[in-house]
Amino acid sequence: MQNHKAYFLLFHTIHDVLRVDKILKKIAAQYELVPVPRNLSTDCGMCIKLENDIESIKSHIEGIRMDKCFLFNGNEYVDIT
Amino acid sequence: MIYLDNAATSFPKPKEAIERLNDFVLNIGGNPGRSGHTLSLEAARIIFEAREKLTNFIGGHDSERLIFTQNGTESLNLAILGLLHQGDHVITTSMEHNSVMRPLTFLQKEKGIQLSVVQCSKEGIIDIDRLKSLLKKQTKAVIINHGSNVIGTVQPIDEVRKIIDDRILILDACQTIGSYPVDVEESGIDILCFSCHKSLYSIQGLGAVYMKSHIELTPLRFGGTGSKSESIEQPTVFPDKYESGTPNTPAIASLLGGLIFIENTGLTKIVERKGILRKKITEGLSAIEGIELFGPKNTLSVDLLPTVSFNLKNRLPSEVGYILNKAQIYTRIGLHCSPLAHKTIGTYPRGTVRVAPGYFTTDDDIERFLEVVRNIAES
Known part of the structure; x- marks a missing residue:
């Protein structure tokens, strides 16, 4: 388990996750596709783990409906959806 | 084949x-x-x-x-x-x-x-x-x-x-x-x-x-x-x-x-090639005695796919398809799951022989197909 700050972006479908993946790759954001943490959702799929500040990528992905967004502050996940 | x-x-x-x-x-x-x-x-x-x-x-x-x-x-x-x-x-x-x-x-x-x-x-x-x-x-x-x-x-x-x-x-x-x-x-x-x-x-x-x-x-x-x-x-x-x-x-x-x-490849090139194949098939078949071709006669007035249906006088489509198959030429005979379409073109319930070339069909393939149909018509 990581101990540094990160954002977890959850989407409704893997299709939307991959749409965001395509955009983040294009803008060279620091991110990773990771399994959805079980404490955040019962989804079997993947989500985006973002190292950057979320504000810097928000405008790029605003057309895609996000399901939930969490900030991991080093100790716990905070729902900032 | x-x-x-x-x-x-x-x-x-x-x-x-x-x-x-x-x-x-x-x-x-x-x-x-x-x-x-x-x-x-x-x-x-x-x-x-x-x-x-x-x-x-x-x-x-x-x-x-x-x-x-x-x-x-x-x-x-x-x-x-x-x-x-x-x-x-x-x-x-x-x-x-x-x-x-x-x-x-x-x-x-x-x-x-x-x-x-x-x-x-x-x-x-x-x-x-x-x-x-x-x-x-x-x-x-x-x-x-x-x-x-x-x-x-x-x-x-x-x-x-x-x-x-x-x-x-x-x-x-x-x-x-x-x-x-x-x-x-x-x-x-x-x-x-x-x-x-x-x-x-x-x-x-x-x-x-x-x-x-x-x-x-x-x-x-x-x-x-x-x-x-x-x-x-x-x-x-x-x-x-x-x-x-x-x-x-x-x-x-x-x-x-x-x-x-x-x-x-380019869709335009594919469409053009298929048009050429249709022309070769229809012109070749039209020159054979006893062939009945279906579909538009004036091919300039409508857009067409390369798929062609025909029948041979005094021959069942199944007979023609059988002989073509023996020559390793694979067509489809019958009603093509489209009984209403065959009623519309006047071929129900007999059906037709359907020839459907694809982008990879060669001119030699069409020549060979026409040769076999010609032989069936003359036999």
């Missing part, structure tokens, strides 16, 4: 399709969007890429509204069964395949929809005035076979779109997609249904539906999607709403290769 049954499924497939298929089966193989591991993600990426490329190919704007199905028939069933309800009126044509007529007849008998069938000309072309006269206030949708799987005629869908106002246009593009330009925006198509294993060159077991943003259909299948797993209700988000169960990722991988092949 000469394969002339590309209207049923294309063969051979381009190397790009086989390479993608092999790569998936040999090196990836995961179940897409289900598990958090790399192979599952790689499989999901293939589907994502294919969905985006295919949406772009048909002029669509929103790839999540492109739904993968098992085949063209399932696509049409989803559109028809998912859209129409008791009391709705629907119009279709007398050139339809049974993948349209059977679900419509089922709904007419079991669910109380009203069905009107526009009689097409003997040459297979829709009569726009007749269609106009059948429109009612409660007409919800018009379903058109874009290109005939029997005689290759392409319907003037822009004219259809103009006269049906804001009613839903469902297009069966199983024969045209990849063989003729299809653009959902330019032609005002609300629901586009097609197979991917014909002129998009996927392996068998794949079709697709594209529905515009104002269309909501009831799904045909319910079940696991890898998303919203906590809920026992079907997700409402696209494309998951319509894609329950493990998809045919090997076929989708081959589709991606097929689309890359079309992109590299």
Whole structure:
């Protein structure tokens, strides 16, 4: 388990996750596709783990409906959806 | 061996399709969007890429509204069964395949929809005035076979779109997609249904539906999607709403290769080549004594796919097909799952011999085919 700050972006479908993946790759954001943490959702799929500040990528992905967004502050996940 | 049954499924497939298929089966193989591991993600990426490329190919704007199905028939069933309800009126044509007529007849008998069938000309072309006269206030949708799987005629869908106002246009593009330009925006198509294993060159077991943003259909299948797993209700988000169960990722991988092949070759070049093949076949057959050709005589007035139907005087189509098969020339004989179309062109119940070349058919293939038909006619 990581101990540094990160954002977890959850989407409704893997299709939307991959749409965001395509955009983040294009803008060279620091991110990773990771399994959805079980404490955040019962989804079997993947989500985006973002190292950057979320504000810097928000405008790029605003057309895609996000399901939930969490900030991991080093100790716990905070729902900032 | 000469394969002339590309209207049923294309063969051979381009190397790009086989390479993608092999790569998936040999090196990836995961179940897409289900598990958090790399192979599952790689499989999901293939589907994502294919969905985006295919949406772009048909002029669509929103790839999540492109739904993968098992085949063209399932696509049409989803559109028809998912859209129409008791009391709705629907119009279709007398050139339809049974993948349209059977679900419509089922709904007419079991669910109380009203069905009107526009009689097409003997040459297979829709009569726009007749269609106009059948429109009612409660007409919800018009379903058109874009290109005939029997005689290759392409319907003037822009004219259809103009006269049906804001009613839903469902297009069966199983024969045209990849063989003729299809653009959902330019032609005002609300629901586009097609197979991917014909002129998009996927392996068998794949079709697709594209529905515009104002269309909501009831799904045909319910079940696991890898998303919203906590809920026992079907997700409402696209494309998951319509894609329950493990998809045919090997076929989708081959589709991606097929689309890359079309992109590299150019659709215009493919359409031109198929036009040349049709001309060679029709001119060659016309020169043989006792041949009856079906479809438009004035080929300049209508757009045509390369699919040609013919009969030989005093010979059953099955006899001709049998002899061709013996010579390792593979055509399709009979009614081609389209009894109404054969009634329209006057070949019911006898049927025809259908010759359906593909992009990879050579001039020598056509020469050999014509030679064998000539021999049958003279014997």
